[in-house]
Amino acid sequence: MRIIVDADPGIDDALALYYLRAQPDTEIVAIGTVHGNVPVEVATANALRLTERLNIKAPVAVGAAKPLAQPLMTAENVHGEDGLGGCAGDDPTTSCTSESAAEQLANRARQEPGELSLLAIGPLTNVALALQIEPRLPQLLDKVVVMGGALNVPGNITSYAEANFWHDPEAADLVLGAGFEDLTIVGLDVTMASHAPGEWLEALPHESYARQFLRFYADFYESFLGKAGFVPHDPLAAAIMLQPHLATYVEDRFAIELTGRYTRGAIVADRRFLAEGSPFGRDIGTERTKAKYAVTADKDAFLDQLRHAVTQP
DSSP, rough: EEEEEEESSSHHHHHHHHHHHEEETTTTEEEEEEESSOHHHHHHHHHHHHHHHHTTTOEEEEOOSOOOSSOOOHHHEEEEEEESOOOSSOOOOOOSSSSSSHHHHHHHHHHSSSOOOOESSSSSSHHHHHHHHHHHHHHSSOOEEEEEOOSSSOOOSSOOOOOHHHHOHHHHHHHTOOOOEEEEEEEHHHGGGEEEEEEHHHHHHOOHHHHHHHHHHHHHHHHHHSEEEEHHHHHHHHHHHHHHHGGGEEEOOOOEEEEEETTTTTTOOOOSOOOOTTTTOOOOOOOOOEEEEEEOOOOOHHHHHHHHHHOOO
């Protein structure tokens, strides 16, 4: 699989890159950065650092610095001021491409129609902007996997909203309504249930870079979950992209709540049974293409794979 990664590195974004790098027959062909966990400038520096450290030969493009319709909000309390738990290290020695992340996504999809997949593990601002540049994007990409949403479980940044969708609800709704033919959403239903325990982290080699930056992340999660370990949101999305059999799914048409006082950013679906010819209309327009939403995942298999990925030389 040849993948464009759109990310806001971010500790769990870094884990996703580790995971993808370790998989056979998988190539990261381009990386776009976006606001979210940290400002886009910090996310971009981290993407460059990680491509250098992991020997990923992919161009990095700077993406959107703010959401489409709301103020910028970031999450340094989760990821550290440098986005990598205080372990970012020296400035990168490589540079970004001249095109924006949205331009890079649109242009690569045009150049190789049907050959590239998209893993979007940050706010969806770049993907929404790419849709404005190239409205055929849903037909040009092979597979799209998005990390976001909390369908049957509480949100993590508000009572109802997951962080990636909450950081730019308008962009998320544009993407869910764009008509991608093979769209999978990996949300908190499976990522929170795939919590990596403290023993998993302690088993990593002491000299491991992943163990170093994960310590900050694990301390944050332990502070409110009350148990050692961390939640591997983004690498689980990467794993499900490459191995769909790791999860089970529901299929429906999805939208993002944009106006609710308490529910802005929440993912919603009209899950009523509506028989053909029913007098009741659907809340979510029937013109929307159905997507798959992951509801269970094989935690043990995934965590074994992730341990292998982060301990590769």
